[in-house]
Amino acid sequence: MIQPIHASIKGRTRFKIKELYRSPSLKSYLERSIVNFAEIRYISANILTSNILVIFDQDISSKEIEFLIRKVLLNYQDESGFNHKNKKLVRTAKAKTDRQLAVKQEQKTKNWHLMAVEQVLTSLNTSNISGLSNETATNNLKKYGKNVLSTIVKRSQLSMLLDQFKSLPVALLVIASGISIATGGMIDAVVILGVVGLNAAIGYATESQSERIINSLKNRAEQSTLVIRDSYQTEIPTENVVLGDILVLNPGSYIAADARIITTDNLNVDESALTGESLPITKISTCLNGENVALADRLNMIYKGTLVINGKGLAVVVATGDFTEMGEIQQLVGEATTIQTPLAKQLDQVGSQIVFIGMGLCGLVFSLGMLRGYGLLPMLQSSISLAVAAVPEGLPTIAITTLALGIRDMRKNHVLVRSLNAVEALGSVQTICLDKTGTLTENKMSVVEIITNSKYIQVSNGNFIDGEETINPYTYNELLKLIHVSVLCNESEVSKQNDEYVVTGSATENALIYTAISAGVDVITLKGKYPLLQTNLRSENRNLMSTIHATHNCHQMVAVKGNPAEVLQICHRWMKSGQIVPLTAEDRQKMDMENDRMAGKALRVLGIAYGYIEEGDNSNNHHESDLIWLGLVGMADPLRTGAKKLIADFHQAGIDTVMITGDQSPTAYAIAKQLELNRHTQLEILDSNNLNNLTPEALAALSDKVDVFARISPSNKLQIVQALQTSGKVVSMTGDGINDAPALKAAQIGVAMGKEGTDVAREVADIILEDDRLETMMIAVSRGRTIYNNIRKSVHFLLATNLSEIMVMITATAVGIGEPLNAIQLLWLNLVTDIFPGLSLAMEAPEPDVLNQPPRDPNEPIIKNTDFGRIVFESAAISISTLAAYGYGIFKYGISPKARALAFMTLTSGQLLHTISSRSEKHSIFSKEKLPPNPYLNAAILGSFGIQLLTLTVPQLRGLLKITRLNIVDIAVITSGALLPLLVNEGTKNIQITGKNST
Numbered sequence: 001m002i003q004p005i006h007a008s009i010k011g012r013t014r015f016k017i018k019e020l021y022r023s024p025s026l027k028s029y030l031e032r033s034i035v036n037f038a039e040i041r042y043i044s045a046n047i048l049t050s051n052i053l054v055i056f057d058q059d060i061s062s063k064e065i066e067f068l069i070r071k072v073l074l075n076y077q078d079e080s081g082f083n084h085k086n087k088k089l090v091r092t093a094k095a096k097t098d099r100q101l102a103v104k105q106e107q108k109t110k111n112w113h114l115m116a117v118e119q120v121l122t123s124l125n126t127s128n129i130s131g132l133s134n135e136t137a138t139n140n141l142k143k144y145g146k147n148v149l150s151t152i153v154k155r156s157q158l159s160m161l162l163d164q165f166k167s168l169p170v171a172l173l174v175i176a177s178g179i180s181i182a183t184g185g186m187i188d189a190v191v192i193l194g195v196v197g198l199n200a201a202i203g204y205a206t207e208s209q210s211e212r213i214i215n216s217l218k219n220r221a222e223q224s225t226l227v228i229r230d231s232y233q234t235e236i237p238t239e240n241v242v243l244g245d246i247l248v249l250n251p252g253s254y255i256a257a258d259a260r261i262i263t264t265d266n267l268n269v270d271e272s273a274l275t276g277e278s279l280p281i282t283k284i285s286t287c288l289n290g291e292n293v294a295l296a297d298r299l300n301m302i303y304k305g306t307l308v309i310n311g312k313g314l315a316v317v318v319a320t321g322d323f324t325e326m327g328e329i330q331q332l333v334g335e336a337t338t339i340q341t342p343l344a345k346q347l348d349q350v351g352s353q354i355v356f357i358g359m360g361l362c363g364l365v366f367s368l369g370m371l372r373g374y375g376l377l378p379m380l381q382s383s384i385s386l387a388v389a390a391v392p393e394g395l396p397t398i399a400i401t402t403l404a405l406g407i408r409d410m411r412k413n414h415v416l417v418r419s420l421n422a423v424e425a426l427g428s429v430q431t432i433c434l435d436k437t438g439t440l441t442e443n444k445m446s447v448v449e450i451i452t453n454s455k456y457i458q459v460s461n462g463n464f465i466d467g468e469e470t471i472n473p474y475t476y477n478e479l480l481k482l483i484h485v486s487v488l489c490n491e492s493e494v495s496k497q498n499d500e501y502v503v504t505g506s507a508t509e510n511a512l513i514y515t516a517i518s519a520g521v522d523v524i525t526l527k528g529k530y531p532l533l534q535t536n537l538r539s540e541n542r543n544l545m546s547t548i549h550a551t552h553n554c555h556q557m558v559a560v561k562g563n564p565a566e567v568l569q570i571c572h573r574w575m576k577s578g579q580i581v582p583l584t585a586e587d588r589q590k591m592d593m594e595n596d597r598m599a600g601k602a603l604r605v606l607g608i609a610y611g612y613i614e615e616g617d618n619s620n621n622h623h624e625s626d627l628i629w630l631g632l633v634g635m636a637d638p639l640r641t642g643a644k645k646l647i648a649d650f651h652q653a654g655i656d657t658v659m660i661t662g663d664q665s666p667t668a669y670a671i672a673k674q675l676e677l678n679r680h681t682q683l684e685i686l687d688s689n690n691l692n693n694l695t696p697e698a699l700a701a702l703s704d705k706v707d708v709f710a711r712i713s714p715s716n717k718l719q720i721v722q723a724l725q726t727s728g729k730v731v732s733m734t735g736d737g738i739n740d741a742p743a744l745k746a747a748q749i750g751v752a753m754g755k756e757g758t759d760v761a762r763e764v765a766d767i768i769l770e771d772d773r774l775e776t777m778m779i780a781v782s783r784g785r786t787i788y789n790n791i792r793k794s795v796h797f798l799l800a801t802n803l804s805e806i807m808v809m810i811t812a813t814a815v816g817i818g819e820p821l822n823a824i825q826l827l828w829l830n831l832v833t834d835i836f837p838g839l840s841l842a843m844e845a846p847e848p849d850v851l852n853q854p855p856r857d858p859n860e861p862i863i864k865n866t867d868f869g870r871i872v873f874e875s876a877a878i879s880i881s882t883l884a885a886y887g888y889g890i891f892k893y894g895i896s897p898k899a900r901a902l903a904f905m906t907l908t909s910g911q912l913l914h915t916i917s918s919r920s921e922k923h924s925i926f927s928k929e930k931l932p933p934n935p936y937l938n939a940a941i942l943g944s945f946g947i948q949l950l951t952l953t954v955p956q957l958r959g960l961l962k963i964t965r966l967n968i969v970d971i972a973v974i975t976s977g978a979l980l981p982l983l984v985n986e987g988t989k990n991i992q993i994t995g996k997n998s999t
Helices: 024-034 062-079 084-107 117-123 134-144 157-163 168-182 186-215 325-335 342-371 376-390 394-412 420-427 436-440 477-488 507-518 523-529 564-569 585-600 643-652 665-675 696-703 714-726 738-746 759-764 776-815 823-841 865-893 897-917 935-953 955-961 968-998
Strands: 002-006 012-017 040-045 051-056 224-229 232-237 246-249 258-270 307-319 415-417 431-435 446-452 455-460 463-466 469-471 493-497 500-504 532-536 544-550 555-562 571-576 579-582 604-614 627-636 656-660 685-687 708-710 731-735 749-753 767-769
Touching: 002 062, 012 062, 024 040, 024 062, 051 062, 117 258, 117 307, 168 186, 246 258, 325 738, 342 376, 342 776, 394 415, 394 420, 394 776, 415 776, 420 749, 420 776, 431 436, 431 714, 436 656, 436 665, 436 731, 446 477, 446 507, 446 585, 477 507, 477 523, 477 555, 477 571, 477 604, 477 627, 493 523, 500 507, 507 523, 507 627, 555 564, 555 627, 564 571, 564 585, 564 604, 564 627, 585 604, 585 627, 643 656, 643 665, 643 776, 656 665, 656 714, 665 685, 665 708, 696 714, 708 714, 714 731, 714 738, 731 738, 738 749, 738 759, 749 759, 767 776, 776 823, 776 865, 776 897, 823 897, 823 935, 823 955, 865 897, 865 968, 897 935, 897 968, 935 955
Parallel strands: 431 656, 431 731, 571 627, 656 708, 685 708, 731 749, 749 767
Antiparallel strands: 002 012, 012 051, 040 051, 224 232, 224 246, 246 307, 258 307, 415 767, 446 455, 446 627, 455 463, 463 469, 493 500, 532 544, 544 555, 555 604, 571 579, 604 627
8 A cells, every 4th residue: 555665864755655646636635635734844746656755854753654644545545435344444444543643643752851850750640659550551551562673574584595596597497497398308307407406505505504693693682671660669571661661770781661861870871782872871860951952962861772881760661662762773774775786786687688698599590490491399499408508507506606605714704694695795895884883993991091190101902101111000109099099989890700800880980990900900909908988979060979998097098080170170289209299280281281182082081089088077078178189091992903904904905984973073083083094185074963954965975075974873874875875886884783773784785793783783784793803804805806706707607608509509500500419418518517617717716916906896797898709709719619520520420419429529628628718817828927726626627527528438328418439530529629729719818918018
């Protein structure tokens, strides 16, 4: 009835309505009815294309528009002249749609973040003290449905199997087998269908195995959630969470639904999987101001699928299931369409061209034979033989097997490939979109800089570096004291298992603990030496934390960390060269400048200080005064090892890199500078505020010039990928979060992280990096390019050899010297000379400069126009030599099985030797510079010759192929006829290259 066509751009969607075709009355009804809704800005229906375009407010989704159109369409059908039964069905469907609209209207994204807590609770008929009653919760569950997401439609086993048969060459072979059965050629039909079945089996086995491995990586979702019901905290199945439920938030718990914060106690949430923001977000309960607050800036909201890092709180559920932010993303995934890979397009194109050429040649031979007075049935069988000769049966097998071997090689490097074409397609990628958090960075905080006594200390891989000198913290009192205080003013839990530290807490505080461990501090002993007496957490108006610890004397130590400006303000002294000295105005200015410098590098900066108080003197925060300043600690989400080199390698390979992140522009800019991401003279950055104001056409024109997209939403990522594709790029997208899924699916190649990534990302990706090592992408790129080059050599070989068969058959028929080859000989010939020699060409070693070349043009055909002249020349050399041997046989034996045997053996041998000539377009056997050895090719040629000799020595095979024994002179004729084309083709290749060089 109604089918979404395009819904990836917010505020704009297009649907196809079957009933709209040539129906002016429905067009008028739709436009008149839908435009009355306040959310609709513009609508246009077309009765010729059956399409309807709707432009609407961006704060509602395309799914809501679909519901509206469906409702109007049902009203129209109800008012039309349907019979009683149809009216009943329409009204039932209408009632169902009305219920869906009502539920959506209640659960759709309101401005919950702009509303006061009391207003939200009243709107949802709930209480932060008693929560929902069980009765109300049951009614809400019936009304709104379970808190589950719609599943992403995956390829079924049947669809994977059927996909192996969706090509014109396969269809032609099946038709040829059917005609063979009808004309009595049962053996021919069995052989043809055997080849088709072999291709399908290889492809299906490889792809289904990849699917099983990828599905085994799934994480198990949390099954239960703590809520308040009837004034009691109770644990319920996550799927039973409903609107109005009060979520009880504790450290380590996954958030079950979208909710508005009611109360917080130092609540920090990791939203990186949803927003791409690398740092945990400190949540608040007060309402926000402003209409267009970005998702990542809604500090009083929490979202399904994110994780509580530390702290506690309560929140009221405002959306469940498909109506959550994660549900909206899942809908984007469903609406995103997968683009066919370049190799798949080109192989389909080559196969289709071969089919049409083959059909034309069949008609030509059939017509020539009938004009010469040959019988109808013999000519029909000859035409079928020629059709079989025209289709290179080995092409699908070679392509599928080569790609399957590529998947096997990738698996050895912990790269899981979902489909056969994905390996090759990565080799043709022109632009790689890289998600920052968790892909380019480790998605965990790490201390990278420390400032003490105006000294700049770099921290890298556990080493503390002052200038070019690695220092021991135990020889530098100020540094050691700072490390000790950062361990004490810390909520992370530390334990030891098998002599290894296990640290549990927020990313920021864990980073401080790991820095102390790398400095050689026994953090467990240190915490025991200074027992914790009191903790004073941050608050909305106080951006610092302090702890009070017992000491061995009558004093208590105060440890403080927090916003550098606030900590510095309560410090009057500092530690300098081991001495406590006054903190002057000049000293403060220096610290402020260092703080600004570190913040400009997108570091998270903390000020560290300490002091002492008398026992019991810790009331009214008097302990947070007259402190001793120790220094600054700068933390960052560190780049993954090798990320910078990887970017350089991509650029060396001619691949453009684009970073897409949910982080703020300064953070994104700093990371991009570290990575040297810019492809142009200046680093170009675009944030979501500017992006949302661009038309799709303007974004497509601009996308190729931008290096970094910042503050990006999931729908923005999809827009960026589609814009790059619109500009003609083959695009790969990497990511690990829920927010990456739509773009991963839309890109020609989606690459997801297998270890730390989300299930949603893995389910839609084409390639999974099992160990999250992005460097393995270069291996895949190299392998992909080599596979393409080698398949191109194989296609060249197959076209040249199959064309030689067609030339031989057409020439013989036109001249009237009988059939040099029968149908079963053609099939045997193709099986022996196509599959194994062609496959050996596909296993040629990579060219040394494969990663120094730019990606190929995706519109460039796998066989270029300039190649066809060479292919015809090579085929003609083999054909002339074969016809000469056949002519000798007719002269000596007449048109007989022996003459056909000469043609059959000469053509087979010539084609096998042509494998050598197909190894390179440039290098010949006469060149000084030799190609690297290919043992697979040697084995394929010798093995195929061995199989071919069986046709002369095994009586049953001779009978099947209808050939006779040959004498020494016949074998000499065959040998000469096979060697001559090789020498001619290799010799002319060398002359051609020499000519080019001299030019």
